Amino acid sequence: MRGGVIEGGSCHHSPTAVLTGWLCEVIISLLIASKAIITTRRPRRRLNRYAASVGNLPRLRNPATSGGANPRGEFMERLSNKLTGAAAALALSLGGAAFAAPTPGEYNIGIISDDTGPIASAGISYHNGAELAVEEINAGGYAGDGVTLNLLVKDSGTDAARAVQAMTQFAADRSVMATTCCIITPIAGAVSQVAMREKLPLVIYGATREGLPQEPFVTSVVALPGPQEVMMAKELANVLDPKRVVYYVTGDNDIFLDRAYAMKEVLEEYGAETVAEISTLANDTDFTGPATQGMGADPDLILVMATQQPSVGIISALRERGFEGNIATSEVLSPPAIYQKSGNIVAGIPFALSFQPGLSSSEEATAFIEAYQEKFGSLPDVYAAQGYTAIQYMAQGMAALDGDPTREALAESMWQINEIERNLVSAGDPPDPRAIAGFVAERLASYKCPQEYEFVSELPRNALGKVLKSELQSLFTFSGKA
Known part of the structure; x- marks a missing residue:
């Protein structure tokens, strides 16, 4: 391979308490009106109660047409009292605001x-x-x-x-x-x-x-399942154009079941037939039978969506029995220890991930x-x-x-947290080619390593979504430099 082309990226966004701008303005307005100094503590659940209390505030009457000495003054006094209470309820309902401090x-x-x-x-x-x-x-x-x-x-x-x-x-x-x-x-x-x-x-x-x-x-x-599974399934469909797919899953782990089904849905949309779904368990150690069953279905692509031990075991059993077709899996193969232990058995097998040195x-x-x-x-x-x-x-x-x-x-x-502040994955940051090169060099023979990398927002495709390889080759001219 003379060069590598990497399209897009994926990002796992995990939960952080975010205070929206309009809510800040509401609190500031209430504090000014009530002249209150408030310490925040509890979560946001009283917001609806506060909205109801504002809706029940008395309407301002026209002094020229209403009785009483000073209806506007009476109203403003009542309004100030209500705002003081409402501001306290609102501020108490906001977790994680600036004044909060846990005991050391x-x-x-x-x-x-x-x-x-x-x-x-x-x-x-x-x-x-x-x-x-x-x-x-x-x-x-x-x-x-x-x-x-x-x-x-x-x-x-x-x-x-x-x-x-x-x-x-x-x-x-x-x-x-x-x-x-x-x-x-x-x-x-x-x-x-x-x-x-x-x-x-x-x-x-x-x-x-x-x-x-x-x-x-x-x-x-x-x-x-995250966007990484969907993206990999689309790339597999575009590059390999599989017609018959076998899925291996860990039956006692819903995370891998969901991931397999997400990829299955994409591949079937591209015309791939599911010829077998083979379930294993997380503690299984003998994969002779499942490997034989999968190979018997005559697939041109095998997806292994299982936990780490079954994934390595299934791939090893398939290779040992002579399966030379395409295999793809998940990030369970990402730890370097897997490559140190399993060697060439897992080398060259693609997998989707949400975090990896060189990509994150x-x-x-x-x-x-x-x-x-x-x-x-x-x-x-x-x-x-x-x-x-x-x-x-x-x-x-x-x-x-x-x-x-x-x-x-x-x-x-x-x-109440919606996004974690110290997130390790950022969708907007381009991957570092030097880090990718180092990562690849640890896992592939030198003659298999890409010598240059080009990052693009999308690949040329036809109306059916297939990658146009001739146009892709014409877009990039690799210099051969390491």
């Missing part, structure tokens, strides 16, 4: 980790990302002046019973303000029940089954990548980015509180 001190965050077990590679990355976030939060005072966070870790080994036990222990420890857990959907479901019952905030970072987030105690920093090049992402490499001696992956994001999410919720934090107040504060 150390607060514990519980992590139910997957440092061992079938998805340990992803779990360790998540744990590392969370640990780095805590260091940065404490150094920068991002959770509040004088507020520090401390991680308490309990390894579940991706076992549901151990995860529930760990969550129960965290709930009993009143020093634990919030927790995070779970790639596997059934484990997330079991742990979230404890979180709701014990009123302990839980941030889920992998499982995304509809209904898992529950107001206000169970939230998630992941919203999948915002200022926040660049700083995160450098800090992660310095601390852990390796590049971060998407799971490390999720761990970092989850703890930043908690810190942002904590910083919006006033006075002594409680679990209930923190849960309410986090539930």
Whole structure:
């Protein structure tokens, strides 16, 4: 390959409390009218009650036609009293405003980790990302002046019973303000029940089954399937023009089921036939049967949308049995440890992702990548980015509180967040060609590495959306420089 052309990009936007301009103007007007000085604290739920009270204000009467000595003065006095009360109610309803300040001190965050077990590679990355976030939060005072966070870790080994036990222990420890857990959907479901019952905030970072987030105690920093899956499916359809597709999914993880179905919908729109859907489980280790079944369907494209261990196992089983066709998967292949362990078996297989060194090049992402490499001696992956994001999410919720934090107040504060302030992925930042070149060089033989990169907003296509390869070649002339 002489050069590479990369189209577009994807961005995962996670939840941050944003105060809109018109709301600021309303508060300022109320404060001027009432001459009140107000400390904000609680979330925005009284806005509708405030709107109703304004609607019931008495109408201004014409002094020339109404009785009484000074109806305008009486009205203004009543209006001032109502505005004072309304301003207080409105300001109390706004979480995370400028006057909020949590009581200084150390607060514990519980992590139910997957440092061992079938998805340990992803779990360790998540744990590392969370640990780095805590260091940065404490150094920068991002959770509040004088507020520090401390991680308490309990390894579940991706076992549901151990995860529930760990969550129960965290709930009993009143020093634990919030927790995070779970790639596997059934484990997330079991742990979230404890979180709701014990009123302990839980941030889920992998499982995304509809209904898992529950107001206000169970939230998630992941919203999948994302645009990256749809974009990859379109590129696969345009470049490979597949006619027969086999899908491998992890049946006990809704996140990968949803991702597979999102890609399936796109590919079927482009005319690809689904010839088989093969379900495995997260803890499966023998993929001889599924590999044989998939190859028997005679596909020209196989999509592996499974958790890390099954994905590597399925791909290995397919290659060992002589399948030389096209395979695509997810970011579960992104950790460098996968390539060090599996070698040429997974080399050259494309995958979609929402964060990757070289592709995520915002200022926040660049700083995160450098800090992660310095601390852990390796590049971060998407799971490390999720761990970092989850703890930043908690810190942002904590910083919006006033006075002594409680679990209930923190849960309410986090539930109101719409965008995380320290986001690692920015849609507007172009990728860094040097970082991409370094990333590719670690995974491909030198003669396979692109020598130049060209970034474009879109590729030339015909009316059916197919890439016009002849026009594409005419647009770019590569110099052959490294």
